[in-house]
Amino acid sequence: MMNSMQLLRQHCTTLLMISLVGVVLFGCKSLTTNDTVDYKSSGAVRGPNLSYPPDLITAQADRRYIVQDGSATMSEYNAAVKKSVQTRNNVMTGIPGMRIARDGERRWLVVEKPAPELYPQIKDFWQENGFLLVIDSPSTGIMETDWAENRAKIAQDFIRKALGGALDSIYDTGERDRYKTRLEVSSPNQTEIFITQRGAIEKCVSDNSGACNSTIWTSRPNDPELEAVFLARLMERLGMSQEMAKAQVAAPLDLKAPKAKLIQEGVNTAHIEMALGFDRAWRDTGLALDRSNFTVEDRNRANGIYYVRYVNAKDLGDTKGFFTNLFSSKDDSSLKAKKYLVVVKSTGDNSASVYVQNADGKPENTAAGLQLLTLLTEQMAR
Template identity: 45%
Template sequence: MTFAQRPLHAAPIVATLVLALAGCSSLEPDKIDYRSSGRGVSLEVPPDLTQLPGQSRYSVPATVTASGYQAGQAATAGATKTTVPNTIADVHYMRAGDERWLQVDRPPEKVWPLVRDFWLDNGFLIAVDNPTTGVLETDWAENRAKIPQDIIRNTLGKVFDSLYSTGERDKFRVRVERDAKGGTDIYITHRGMEEVYNSARRDSTVWQPRARDPGLEDEFLRRLMVALGVSQEQSKAALASASAAAAAAGPQARVVNQNGAPAIALSDDFDRAWRRVGLTLDRTGFTVVDRDRAKGIYYVRYVDPTIEKKEPGFFSKLFGGASAQLPAIQYQIGVQSQGNASLVTVQGSQGATVPESDVQRIIKVLADDLK
């Protein structure tokens, strides 16, 4: 809930200021700042590590000659021209319809630690860190930049800063996957929650899912490009160029009957269908425990969201509280090539048959996101 919504019985002076100065706030919607949410990790250098050998660049050499200086400058310029293009040319922003991802010409083993450090540097805690499956997921965090920087907050400073809240939380799932050429594809998907009143008296609130924000996904892909060696200007130009070239309407997905069971027909070749299904699984609450691209199978766990909402204390679990484990059923989501098109199917663990009602529910969830 926002600052004005939060009860302030213990702070009458603050409440008075709120009433007196309401309407003076200004919001910067394009600013993103999760570092000030109090959820991040301190990366300060310990005092005993401040004097590193690299600091010797300020020391004066014993002897310097004009010819030696010019030779050194020429060598530096040559090294710069050789190194910099190679550093930035191996990171590419890709977009096809509503799909966005980074393509990096480095193996996943070298990219993974850089991706992990990127999220820590941006103020997030890591909830899932599994390089084996290539899945990294942040904890829930608040974008503190959405809080109005008004007279009240500037006057009170950090004394009452904990009373302010946006009423929104975000988490991000990153999937790092080796491509056919030995490089790396990086996908980022967003999930959001919002705090809303659950009674007409407006005296209590609950947390509920809110819509995915593609803008946040794009911004963090751009920032990750910078962390991987691309300049700010080049990253912005890459996004603008790709957005302008993206197709106005993405490929269609339709539910069909395959051997008596519902399936999804995609007008995509296998490569794009595999990528799109993977992003959809990330967005819709599935947990990918393994995948076999050669066989076209995602091995997933899925918990019915209706069960999650009925579980006592579920939302407290989302934000750090303890909770009992919910039953999760394992499925195989198959992606089969059919020439220039593809078919998406659902099977149980070990290829077992799944009850028709479960297949219909899962197919509907996937098809709604793929459309």
């Protein structure tokens, strides 16, 4: 169901149509979702999200990883696009040994190439699909896009067909997506590529009378199908045919019983037990972090450590909304994320445990530590 702000946009469009062509409309067509994904239709060259609510602006990313304040001149952009096209033409022969791997409902891409060779191609891939990167870290193999709107979710109704793109700014899905890509080196000449999606939705805030007088942005559930779409597109970008890429991604998922269990030993003392060997436990922990409200700053696979930052919106005591708390642009120390260590330890050939430590490497035996482990367990159990 559309919220009041979306209804207002639709009615404004209807009134404008009446004034232009004198046609009396008997209703507004609601938004529908189709099978296409298009984050570029509102303009091939995307600048900073000045038209988006300020609480969707990321302020937590390390400045070392932000791409030139998220903007570029037209000439710089055109030069980058030309370079990307040339790069694409050079890789259309494909990469041998590229395949989709899966475990339960999780999918990821395995490529027989070193990560340093793949990273620039994947960066170009996201830019070609209409995204800006707010995190771009070749040294850690992590990149993350800005929030973007999937314009394919907007129905091509009578009004839009009549007036073309002139009214694009009036139509809005009330949803935003961002994507994180993480490259893991599984062997010197083999790279695992993980794509995870996070979503936001615009919701009404009602006053005492029940009327919707404002909106806030809040998180919405992760969508594995959107992740699958971009895995298939990335395979095409790296040289696989569209038919083969879609067939690999569309293969039935092998849904299994949950492999993670939260073990609570005291009031705030807990850890996660996983019925997996270290390699799979490390991978599942990384995916759980990517899909949750964590920022992975660095990782040390040899020691089983993810260095992360986390913002707990509930602890901020603010009613402005999830993204106001999480992505506030104010330089307020109370809004800065806390640093933690998420440690994966092997306890046997097919077992591992996950612990949360504070920035000093000591056990985080607090309510916050228990909450972080609970969030990770929920993601791992999917």
